[in-house]
Amino acid sequence: MASSRFKPSRVRSAIESVGAVGDRSINQMGQFVRDIGGMAYLLGDTLVWAAKGLFYRRLKFGWGSLTDQMVRVGVKSIGIVVLVQAFIGCILALQLAPTLESYGQLEKIADVVAIAIVRELGPLITAIVLSGYAGASIAAEIGSMVEAEEVKALRAHALNPIRFLIVPRFLATTIMIVGLTVIADTVGIAGGLLTAWAALGISPEAYLASTQIAIVVRDFLTGLSKACIFGMLVSMIACYEGLTVSGGAVGVGKATTATVVKSIVAIIGMDAVFTSIFYVFGL
Amino acid sequence: MTMDAPTDDVVISLSNVRKSFEDHEGNDHVVLDSVTFDIHRGETLVVMGGSGCGKSTLLNCMIGEYEIDSGSIKFRTRDMNRLADIATLSDEAFNDIRKRYGILFQSGALFNSLTLAENIALPLEEHSYVDPSIIDIVVTLKLQQVKMLAHRDKMPSQLSGGQKKRAGLARATALDPEILFYDEPSAGLDPVTSTAIDELMMDLSQKLRVTSVVVTHEMDSAFRIADRMVMLDKGRVLKIGNRSDFELLRDANPLELSRSDDRLMNQFLNGHGEGPLTDAEGLSEFEKLIKTSSGG
Ligand SMILES: Nc1ncnc2c1ncn2[C@@H]1O[C@H](COP(=O)(O)OP(=O)(O)O)[C@@H](O)[C@H]1O
Ligand SMILES: [Mg+2]
Numbered sequence: 001m002a003s004s005r006f007k008p009s010r011v012r013s014a015i016e017s018v019g020a021v022g023d024r025s026i027n028q029m030g031q032f033v034r035d036i037g038g039m040a041y042l043l044g045d046t047l048v049w050a051a052k053g054l055f056y057r058r059l060k061f062g063w064g065s066l067t068d069q070m071v072r073v074g075v076k077s078i079g080i081v082v083l084v085q086a087f088i089g090c091i092l093a094l095q096l097a098p099t100l101e102s103y104g105q106l107e108k109i110a111d112v113v114a115i116a117i118v119r120e121l122g123p124l125i126t127a128i129v130l131s132g133y134a135g136a137s138i139a140a141e142i143g144s145m146v147e148a149e150e151v152k153a154l155r156a157h158a159l160n161p162i163r164f165l166i167v168p169r170f171l172a173t174t175i176m177i178v179g180l181t182v183i184a185d186t187v188g189i190a191g192g193l194l195t196a197w198a199a200l201g202i203s204p205e206a207y208l209a210s211t212q213i214a215i216v217v218r219d220f221l222t223g224l225s226k227a228c229i230f231g232m233l234v235s236m237i238a239c240y241e242g243l244t245v246s247g248g249a250v251g252v253g254k255a256t257t258a259t260v261v262k263s264i265v266a267i268i269g270m271d272a273v274f275t276s277i278f279y280v281f282g283l
Numbered sequence: 284m285t286m287d288a289p290t291d292d293v294v295i296s297l298s299n300v301r302k303s304f305e306d307h308e309g310n311d312h313v314v315l316d317s318v319t320f321d322i323h324r325g326e327t328l329v330v331m332g333g334s335g336c337g338k339s340t341l342l343n344c345m346i347g348e349y350e351i352d353s354g355s356i357k358f359r360t361r362d363m364n365r366l367a368d369i370a371t372l373s374d375e376a377f378n379d380i381r382k383r384y385g386i387l388f389q390s391g392a393l394f395n396s397l398t399l400a401e402n403i404a405l406p407l408e409e410h411s412y413v414d415p416s417i418i419d420i421v422v423t424l425k426l427q428q429v430k431m432l433a434h435r436d437k438m439p440s441q442l443s444g445g446q447k448k449r450a451g452l453a454r455a456t457a458l459d460p461e462i463l464f465y466d467e468p469s470a471g472l473d474p475v476t477s478t479a480i481d482e483l484m485m486d487l488s489q490k491l492r493v494t495s496v497v498v499t500h501e502m503d504s505a506f507r508i509a510d511r512m513v514m515l516d517k518g519r520v521l522k523i524g525n526r527s528d529f530e531l532l533r534d535a536n537p538l539e540l541s542r543s544d545d546r547l548m549n550q551f552l553n554g555h556g557e558g559p560l561t562d563a564e565g566l567s568e569f570e571k572l573i574k575t576s577s578g579g
Contacts, residue, residue: 144395148390148395149389149390150392150393150394150395152343152346152388153386153388153392153393154394155381156346156348156381156384156386157381157405157410157454158379158381158410
């Protein structure tokens with residue numbers, strides 16, 4: 001039996017399977033480049049139609065559908081964002097406390113928590129929550145529309161799907177993520193404050209006072225600009241995955257999963273890029 | 284009815300249309316191959332063939348959803364003075380053609396987030412420059428035509444398959460099109476509903492004087508509505524002719540037909556199953572079964 005394990009055919013199939021992995025990664029590389037290109041194209045179209053919608057009355061994309069999408073993207077995820085961000089504030093305070101205490105700088109806790117949340121974790125965690133929440137549901141919704149021939153029907157009626165389906169979702173996600181990040185920042189700092197008060201014996205007044213000194217408007221703006229970019233990323237990935245669905249209900253499921261995974265990778269990657277840029281320019 | 288004037292009344296002209304799809308391994312599968320035929324103004328042309336023979340693909344090529352590999356698809360609506368190849372048209376120019384045709388998709392393809400009335404109103408709001416009150420009247424009229432007025436404020440998810448198709452038909456006719464495309468209008472419906480849809484289609488084609496292109500594998504329905512017919516098999520055109528030509532073929536004795544294509548069509552037109560009925564040697568599935576079981 002043991003010798004049969006090393007039959008030539010096995011060896012060959014092993015080599016072939018290594019080759020197949022190589023082949024696949026080349027294919028995936030090609031697919032990756034195509035996807036990036038497709039998304040860039042979609043973004044361009046979306047921006048053009050959004051601009052047309054704002055400036056030409058007859059080409060409106062419908063305030064109704066924009067507000068619908070804003071409610072769906074934003075209002076429904078407020079609860080989760082608040083919950084997660086409060087925990088983040090609490091965790092940050094508790095994790096940092098021993099180190100800061102060993103330097104005799106426990107009162108600096110407010111500064112560190114505030115900077116970490118406003119510049120980094122507020123936008124990042126909000127975007128990740130939104131990718132799982134809004135991103136996935138946008139991909140599933142648009143994917144089902146593609147499968148039900150709704151998108152084809154729009155085109156067949158000379159109605160542009162980008163304008164009717166993508167622009168409202170893109171704008172809603174981008175606007176709402178900025179709003180949610182403001183809430184997330186506030187709640188995160190509040191979480192840190194409560195934890196510091198309850199567990200570390202720092203008074204809320206002192207905490208707030210040092211928070212106010214620690215963060216400046218610039219910190220807020222870099223955080224919010226990142227949030228804005230993340231919102232565009234999540235909505236573009238979700239819409240692209242939805243529009244390129246094929247293969248029925250299974251395909252829609254795959255698109256949903258792909259949206260969440262790709263969004264998280266893209267968000268964190270983009271975060272690294274932007275943080276580096278801000279660092280280089282001292283922002 | 285109308286005599287076949289050379290090309291003057293041609294609304295759509297397909298010439299050597301070829302379409303293939305690439306599979307996961309990158310191999311091409313030819314779905315349509317040298318498909319050539321004309322569609323004349325006012326006629327109802329039925330494209331028949333078994334499942335998977337490329338009927339929906341052909342329709343998708345005609346409406347510009349799929350880019351064809353080679354050949355040409357040309358349109359000429361009433362306001363155009365010559366046939367124009369859709370591959371060379373700008374988006375705007377193609378959209379002008381799109382406003383002149385309507386499509387009933389296989390599933391109805393209603394916009395699920397809108398009510399029936401809103402579904403029908405959407406193309407009107409976008410493409411006709413009329414007052415909302417007029418749009419409302421048109422919507423009522425269109426829903427009445429398909430006997431769906433009672434459901435005007437329902438969402439598509441509250442409708443049955445047949446009702447969705449009726450509503451889809453109302454939307455397809457919203458802009459009073461010159462051309463109507465139908466993808467399997469009676470597939471998946473019970474005989475009564477399917478007859479009702481056929482009657483609706485004939486009614487519309489007479490009242491609105493539209494040119495209809497119907498893709499179907501249901502023979503009863505095909506013979507009911509067709510002026511002319513096209514038979515597709517594995518992406519090739521087997522036969523084009525008037526309904527009477529196909530009726531002759533259907534009613535012929537298969538044993539007296541010498542061409543294997545004719546025997547194949549004879550089987551198909553008599554409703555004996557779907558899809559490719561014979562293999563390369565011209566044996567039917569049944570003959571093959573007998574051959575293999577007696578041989579083994
Ligand atoms: N988008 C597509 N990608 C790949 N293959 C397709 C696509 N659409 C159709 N096909 C293939 O083309 C063939 C014809 O399909 P279709 O036109 O839907 O047939 P029909 O409508 O006559 O039943 C089938 O073999 C199908 O698998
Ligand atoms: Mg089909």
